[in-house]
Amino acid sequence: QKEVEQDPGPLSVPEGAIVSLNCTYSNSAFQYFMWYRQYSRKGPELLMYTYSSGNKEDGRFTAQVDKSSKYISLFIRDSQPSDSATYLCAMSAPNSGGSNYKLTFGKGTLLTVNP
Amino acid sequence: DVKVTQSSRYLVKRTGEKVFLECVQDMDHENMFWYRQDPGLGLRLIYFSYDVKMKEKGDIPEGYSVSREKKERFSLILESASTNQTSMYLCASSFWTGGIGELFFGEGSRLTVL
Numbered sequence: 551q552k553e554v555e556q557d558p559g560p561l562s563v564p565e566g567a568i569v570s571l572n573c574t575y576s577n578s579a580f581q582y583f584m585w586y587r588q589y590s591r592k593g594p595e596l597l598m599y600t601y602s603s604g605n606k607e608d609g610r611f612t613a614q615v616d617k618s619s620k621y622i623s624l625f626i627r628d629s630q631p632s633d634s635a636t637y638l639c640a641m642s643a644p645n646s647g648g649s650n651y652k653l654t655f656g657k658g659t660l661l662t663v664n665p
Numbered sequence: 666d667v668k669v670t671q672s673s674r675y676l677v678k679r680t681g682e683k684v685f686l687e688c689v690q691d692m693d694h695e696n697m698f699w700y701r702q703d704p705g706l707g708l709r710l711i712y713f714s715y716d717v718k719m720k721e722k723g724d725i726p727e728g729y730s731v732s733r734e735k736k737e738r739f740s741l742i743l744e745s746a747s748t749n750q751t752s753m754y755l756c757a758s759s760f761w762t763g764g765i766g767e768l769f770f771g772e773g774s775r776l777t778v779l
Contacts, residue, residue, distance in 0.1 A: 558705070584767075593669070593755050593770025594708075638708070653768070657707030 553577050556656030565665050569626040573639035573656045580641040583615050585624045588636045629663045636660050671771040678778050684743040686774050688756030696759045697739035701752040746778045
């Protein structure tokens with residue numbers, strides 16, 4: 551079983567729709583959970599991060615973590631064409647020495663929001 | 666704003682050539698990373714560095730080496746390029762506080778090996 555699983559899509563929605571993006575993971579040591587957004591021909595950029603289980607909201611974006619189910623989600627409300635991008639989940643766990651953290655990415659979900 | 670600059674956006678090389686990919690960051694970050702990104706495989710870590718002259722292997726280091734002589738510069742070297750190294754290469758840097766992985770990425774270098 552891969553450490554982080556993410557449906558690659560593609561996902562196509564009309565403007566204004568609510569979008570749900572998800573990742574599952576198997577490593578219980580993951581402590582921090584992040585979502586990166588990558589526009590075409592650009593590098594990824596951090597969108598949101600969470601530490602504990604529960605929800606975190608930032609404008610139209612909500613990140614949700616359920617550690618008991620090893621499941622994280624990103625919700626986008628009132629989606630806009632400018633939200634069209636690849637969304638990558640990422641998770642970090644301490645390395646074996648505990649001195650630093652290793653970041654593991656999902657493969658990304660390609661989202662298109664149609665006007 | 667943090668800026669991570671990759672020297673070449675597009676390169677075309679021949680099999681067996683030595684290839685240098687350069688990356689410079691301007692925010693005094695200790696940590697720098699090289700990833701490759703391929704369709705269906707996602708981002709895979711090649712090498713990373715937590716300090717000058719220090720390097721550690723990532724998940725797929727075979728066929729690559731790195732150099733970090735100055736804090737702001739991290740170079741990826743393909744000693745003898747092969748067609749299976751055709752890919753998008755992404756450099757990143759971070760200040761890595763307490764496990765929150767805020768990586769700042771460059772725009773990528775798309776390498777084609779013929």
